[in-house]
Amino acid sequence: MNMKVNYKEIGLMVGLEIHQMLNTKSKLFCECPTLLRTDNPHFHFLRKLRPTRSELGEMDPAALFEFKKGVSYRYEGYEDGICLVEMDEEPPHDLNREALEIALMISLMLKSMPVDELHVMRKIVIDGSNTTGFQRTALLAIGGEIYVEGKKIPIQTVCLEEDAARKIDEDKKRKEVVYRLDRMSIPLIEIATAPVINTPEEAERVAFKIGQLLRISGRVKRGLGTIRQDLNVSVKNGARIEIKGVQELGLISKIVEFEVVRQLKLLEIKDKLEKRGVRKEMIKNDFVDVSEIFVDTKSKIARRVLSRGGIALAVKLPGFAGLIGYELQSGRRLGTEFSDRAKYWADVGGIFHSDELPSYGITLDVVNKIKQRLNCDVNDAFVLIFEEKEKAVKALNAVIERAKEALDGVPEETRGANPDGTTHFLRPMPGKARMYPETDIKPIRITKEFLDELQRRLPEPPEAKYEKMIKIYKLSSEMARKMIESYHLDLFERIVEKLNVTPSIVASFLENTLVNLRREGFPVSNLSDEKIFLMFELLSRNIIAKEALPTLAEYLSKNPGVPVDKAVEELGLRTLGMEEVNSIIDKAIKNNISLIRERGERAIGPIMGIVMREVRGKVDGKLVSELVKDKINKILMQGK
Amino acid sequence: MEEEKEINYSERVKEFFKDNRVELYDKLKIIHRNGQVIKGVLLPRPDIGDPDVLILKLDNGYNIGIHLDNIVSVKVLGHLEAAPLVKIRKTYKVRKKSLVYFLGTGGTIASRIDYKTGAVYPFFTAEEIYSMFPELEDIAFIKAESLFSIFSEDMKPSYWSIIAEKVADIFKKEEPKGVVIAHGTDTMGFTAAAMAFALRRLPGPVILVGAQRSSDRPSTDAAFNVIAATITALDAPFGESVVVMHGSTSDSYCYVHRGVKVRKCHTSRRDAFRSINDIPLARIDYPNSFILLNERYLARSKEGIILENKFDPKVFLLKFYPGMPGEYLDLLIDKGVHGIVLEGTGLGHVSENLLKPLKRAYDEKIPVVMTSQCIWGRINMNVYRRGRELLKVGVISGEDMVPETALVKLSWLLGKNLDYKEIREAIHANIVNEINPRSEHRSYPSL
Known part of the structure; x- marks a missing residue:
């Protein structure tokens, strides 16, 4: 499918809608935790959703069609994770203030203008992904901009909304769709750019830049599925196609490229049909x-x-x-x-x-x-x-x-992304979003005082962070760049600010060691921020040596139930005292005294090897090397 | 601009509207202090929030609030014709002849959203009901009328009288298979009990139905509840006042609860209604199969309705609590209360200091009925000394009646102008199965 396309000539216009989960303690409208789970659900219930009539007094045809299919929705929940609010059995509680604060902060970072009063709306969605049949969403800020390689990308709107339930299964025979409620109502921020992007690569760069800004806030969730991009793609004479749910950043340029090709070929088909x-x-x-x-x-x-x-x-x-x-x-x-x-x-x-x-x-x-x-x-x-x-x-x-x-x-429609970058028909383009006020939630006044306070607490922009990485944390320029683009940025900052450890060691662990372990197949997602923090705390207190970090990380990733200090004991990684180190070195020297006499200084290497076999990971190698050199030199001096 | 609609905006904002010739539902172009241009339709304010903040509906459907002080200039671009009531389909196909008569009294079930403004409007014509629940076209021929449009917490005994008279009239003139009363859920149990006493020898069921999720939302329970109520009207062998609502959190089945034995036991769940000290009369499995669960019912009668629809509003439901001063009871008597239902503790007890005012009520021939705040279980004042002392000062056992039913029954008995002795006897008499002589193991729910 190699097609040379002049994107300017074909009038490519792309807009992005980025949905990012916020890292809040609880959900947007209740006190349930924001945890995605894989264990078996505790209970389930069955619901029908009905299309409600539109302003014109008629049912939305697509919605009516879904309903006439007679589909039931089975919702799965956890006693300790899902309450009556998510079940649509209790009115929503007040909007989560933590989520509002994070979302406002991000709006300010985007130079978007927050509204003076926030009105939560109900956006009708009756595919079952919300127990209510609507998604609660609020427009938080208007306008704003980011610069990507010198080009201004205007931001249209920033919204705060609840995530949808996770689709688990679909049983066509029983006409049942199964959803799990763990993800539903986790706070999301939705950032929409103007359709000013003109090439597939630029789409990817803009998505990356917004993602970076979100990570710099330090208050968004990480990992696959926590950020999703929707793409609006159109070419001259084509149509606006909405492509939903792109989870991988690296796929964006490919999807846009393929969509352009699809639209151009459809236009070719149109011409041929007309000619015939x-x-x-x-x-x-x-x-x-x-x-x-x-x-x-x-x-x-x-x-x-x-x-x-x-x-x-x-x-x-x-x-x-x-x-x-x-x-x-x-x-x-x-x-x-x-x-x-x-x-x-x-x-x-x-x-x-x-x-x-x-x-x-x-x-x-x-x-x-x-x-x-x-x-x-x-x-x-x-x-x-x-x-x-x-x-x-x-x-x-x-x-x-x-x-x-x-x-x-090109027919206007909503399409879904395939893993190979192609797309498939998802559903007809929904009519104008049917929205009406969520009357169960009071409007929220956003005061100037509150915004001023948030403005003072805004994180530094990426450029300032980069400077800090180099000047204060003494990272190499390559590592500094890696770090400000990293999902681990906030963890890195927390560790180096709170603990007395060398920042380059922390950065190398987060950006190199963990990546290597993941490639080798270790389930590093089991290493929570808390565990990593504890590892560095032990390092800062000299309880473990930096050489012990990879071994410890391997073990903890494979044994998520074991506490960090227990793992250190089990692996015997506790740093040796000076006395023990000295006695191990002395023993090695004593056992190989003839070798030393024979080879002189060239014996340092082999002796180091013998000692390190015993103390690796339990003491700083540099220290061992100095001690061994010192002791052998002393013996050689005596011999003279 | 009409005064009442903009009432929630501040005087300053109203001045601003006047100065700029702005009206509600005008499409405005606003220049914000920070340079942002905002276009949207001006909406009325709800009665909460900051009255200095203008509410605009943007083209993308979102509502936002912009403070008056942040507005540099405003320009009217046009006006949106406010069409507060949605048009409804005028035609419907009815495939069945059996008549079910719908009466509207208000509440969540009979409301509809105006998508433009977000306001909720009541509805209640047959066209609207069919249009809202098209499945009914295959089930029954429906006639409908709206009696009131009130919150259920504003319901009162004089309205019970009006509803009962109307139902009797409908059964006589229209001969429906049953009458369905749409009602707010909060006091539905009271009205169901009132209908049970006021309307006896019914030719078909009187069915109270409501919704815990309003009918403007896709997840509403109204549709299945209304369909189940209609099925009950057609298929039930009984002619009783009943409540039909969801039986679980799923849209799987509804229960038909006996009106005198039902109570709303949850503030928000779909299955809030429970039969107390009884089992439900029937169950309707989704979408339309009627299953009789309880053989103890009052059958449809052909002998003509007995309508006795007077209720005495001067009754009082008093919940006892530790330390309750006796003079509060005296105060009720001083104020001329006609009858009292006590919600006592356990098997039917109150503190010693209430014995004296209770004796005074007895002497003044004011009936006092004992029920239990335990909700489930039966009154028995023979077991403990306090119970026996209460019996001595004339307190009447309410048996296993829920306090609300006891109150309605007392109000109804007083409305019949019975004397004190007759009332005492009638409280014990089982008139419409409001007392269940047997306490069944299964009628108390386990967790």
């Missing part, structure tokens, strides 16, 4: 039951569906020959987009189209027979589905809709 004289009204839902053509078929799916009373339903797509199989993104064709829609609206397994046939046990003979039945010309294509009749009709209707949209070029 295809018009929307020519694409008709004249479905034909072609089951009798499959009487003796070898196709497994055809036999299975037909034997169960299903049908083979086909529809002609005039002028589409060769275009349904046209690749839009790696492995994804216009046919994939048809199939995505059919799956979404009719809950079917998939469709077949003439550009990929004969195949799947469907012979050329059968293909020709279908073409004949549908009166297909050379340029005409067809789509075929094996399903029970009602579903088949729904599926082909969805295909017809999408085929008509091919004449518009």
Whole structure:
């Protein structure tokens, strides 16, 4: 899929929406902890969500469709982690002040203007990801800017909102979607940039820059899934496509690149269709039951569906020959987009189209027979589905809709990111967000005094931090850069400010040792900030040596239940006293006295080796080296 | 601009509106002191918060507040036609003939949000009910009317009389399979008990239904509660006053509670209502299967309704607590109370100092009924000495009635102009199964 694209020429515009979890003690509207869990849930309950009527007195069609599918939502909870508020069985408590403070601080860092009074809103979302059927969200600040490589990127809005529940499972047969409530209502900050980004790389840089600023606040959560980016991508003559839930920063430029290609290819398809004289009204839902053509078929799916009373339903797509199989993104064709829609609206397994046939046990003979039945010309294509009749009709209707949209070029829709950077259809673009006030929560006045106080407590900007890393903490420029971009920045600062340890040792442990251990497969996520802090506390009190840090970290990551001091005992990492070190060295010298006499100063190396085998990790190597040199030199002097 | 709508803004803000010819729902362009340009529709203020702060709805749907002092200039860009009531679908297909009659009294169940302003409006016509709960088209033919639109905490005995008379009238004229009364949940139990006494020999059930989550939210319990109430109206073999609400936190089943044995036991949960000292009459499994649970019921009657809908409001429900001064009871008697229900401790006790004023009530022929603040269990004043002393000063055992039902019953008996002796007898008499002669093991919930 190598396509040289001149992004300026095609008028690429990208806007980012960054969602970052705040590191608060409790959730946004109750006192439950903000912990993501993997242990088995303690209880569950079952709910239905109903579309509510819009301002126009009608139900939102997409919402109504979801409801008519008869889906139930099963919510899983923990007795010690989920309360009646998350269950939508108790009104929300006051908005978490800690979250408000952090979010305001970040707004000020972005030079965004906080509103004078905060109004919490209900944003209707009825896919089950909120027990209430709406997400609580508040617009906190307007405007602002960041600079990325000298270019001003305006910030449009900063919102404070609750996170959605985690989808765990979907049981299509039972029409049940399972959500876990641990993540729901963890405070999120949402930062939206203006759509001024013009290249895929720039999108990634802007996301990175905002992420860095968030980390510098020192009050956001870390790790996979704690930050999510939504991308709004459009090109000239294309459409605004919203791509949801990108978790990996490194994927952003790829996704934008691929989306641009997709939109350009869809525009190409549009041109080709127009050249072939295809018009929307020519694409008709004249479905034909072609089951009798499959009487003796070898196709497994055809036999299975037909034997169960299903049908083979086909529809002609005039002028589409060769275009349904046209690749839009790696492995994804216009046919994939048809199939995505059919799956979404009719809950079917998939469709077949003439550009990929004969195949799947469907012979050329059968293909020709279908073409004949549908009166297909050379340029005409067809789509075929094996399903029970009602579903088949729904599926082909969805295909017809999408085929008509091919004449518009790029249909507006919400897409989801795939791990390889391609995207798939998620749902139609929601209408204007349906929002109304959360009447259970009082408006919150944000006073100038409060903002002034926050302004005084703002963290230093990245440039000032960098200077400090170099001048005060004496880090190398490379390490200083690593550190200000690190998720561990706040932990680093806490350790070097509170403990008497060499900052470069701390930085090297956080940025090198931990990374190496992770690569070797150690579950370093088990090392909490608290544990790491304790390790350095032991180092600062000379209870362990810096050489012991990797071994200790390995052990603690594998044994998350063991306290740090206990691990030190179990591993025998406690620093040796000077007396013990001296006696070990003396013993080694005594046992190898002939070697020393023989080789003189060249014996220092081998003796060091013998001693270090015994004391490694329990005492500073430099000290040992000095002692050994000293003692051997003394012996050699005596000998003279 | 109408005075009442902007009442929550301060005088300063109103002056500012006047000077700049700004009206509610105007689309404004505001220049903020720090240079920011804000465009939004001016909304009325709720009655809380800082009255100097203007509320604007932005294009993206969010509401924000901007303080008057931060506004440098304002320009009116246009006006949003406020359409406070949403249009509703006028047509509906009814596939069933059986009539169920809906009466509205207010509360969470009969309200709807105005998305523009966020205000909540009551609704109650058949069209609106069908439009809100389209499943009903497949279940019943519905007629509806609104009697009041009040908070349930503003309900009172004279309203019970009006509702009861209306229900009797509907049964006579319309012959529905049942009458569904939409009611706020807070005092629903009282009204259910009142209907039970005021309307006897019912041809079908009188069903009180409500919602713990308002019907404007996707997670509302109103829909299933209303559908379950309608199913009860059609399928129940009984002609009693009942409460139909969620049976658990899930949208899985509803319970039909006997109106005289039900109590709201939780401030906010969907399954707040519990049958006390009784088991529910029936259960409705989602979406519509009716399962009878309790054989002890009053069957639908064809003999004609007995309507006795007078209630005496001069009754008092007194919860005893350690150290309660006896003179408070004297004060009630001085004020001319007609009857008292005591919520005593345990099996039915109060402190010694209350014996004297209780004796005074007895002498003045003011009935005093003992119930228990334990809620579950039965009164028995024969076990301890204090109980026997209370019986001696004329306190009447309320048996296993919940205090609220005892209060409604006493109010109703007083409304019938019975004399003191008759009232004493009637309290003990089991009129509409408000007393359960057997205390069943399973009727007390375990954790």
